[in-house]
Amino acid sequence: MKSIALILSLGFSLCTFANQAEVKELVADYLLTSKIEKHPNPEQCYPRRGQCLKVGCEMLGSFGCDSRSEISQMSLACRGNFSGDCLADTKRYLSSIHRNDIEEVEELAKACSGVYGNGCLQTSTSMLSRMEYDDRGELVELIQSCRGLMDGDCTRYVCNQLGRFKCDDREEIMAVNRECAGQ
Structure with missing residues (x-):
């Protein structure tokens, strides 16, 4: 009799665990899809959550983000993004060969x-030659130097004050960006 009660108890526990996992997965699906939906006012102030995920999946094409694990991987990569603007802008600077797989x-x-x-x-990028950021690693470093900056006004101002020859290579621009951001 005790063994039957134990088996029933174990069965109910497994059903409860399975339901919790299913609920968790459904909530995650809802949150992911609700963040991809277009905001009624695209000019809204930051943050525009979900835009990074949308842009990232669009960059990967029809076979990118076609599984739950890929959506989850891209969603995790987008943490801390205020919008999809930065990621979308990388399309202007890199050929598709440097941005065609999920990694x-x-x-x-x-x-x-x-x-x-x-x-x-x-x-x-407007202050640099194209060859200064045509590699993904170079562009990543340049992007990272922009962390914390709302726009390019500080960089533009400092470089105008320094003169063209003191602000014409990637390392110099990144140093100015970091200084402007207080990094």
């Missing part, structure tokens, strides 16, 4: 963590 897009999304919009990146 490459994940690296770019992680680099964009803590970067507000794309103003700093646009300002920084």
Whole structure:
């Protein structure tokens, strides 16, 4: 009799555990899909959560983000992103060959963590030759130097004050960005 009670108790425990796991998965699915939906006002102030995930999945094409594990991986990479602007802007600077699999897009999304919009990146790249940031690793370093900057105004101002020859390579621009951000 005790063994039957033990078996029934164990069976109910397993059902409860399975239901909790299913509920957790459904809640995660809801949160992921609700964050991908278009916001009614795209000009809303930051943060625009979910935009990074949407942009990242779009960068991967029709076979990217087609499984729960890939969506989860991309979602984790997007933590700390205020929007998808930074990640979307990387498409302008890198050929698709440098951003066509999930690990490459994940690296770019992680680099964009803590970067507000794309103003700093646009300002920084406008002061450099294309060869200074045509590699994913170089672009990642440049993006990371923009962490904490709302725009490129500080960088532009400092570089205008320093003169063109003191702000014309990637290391110099990154140093200015870091200083402007208080890093």
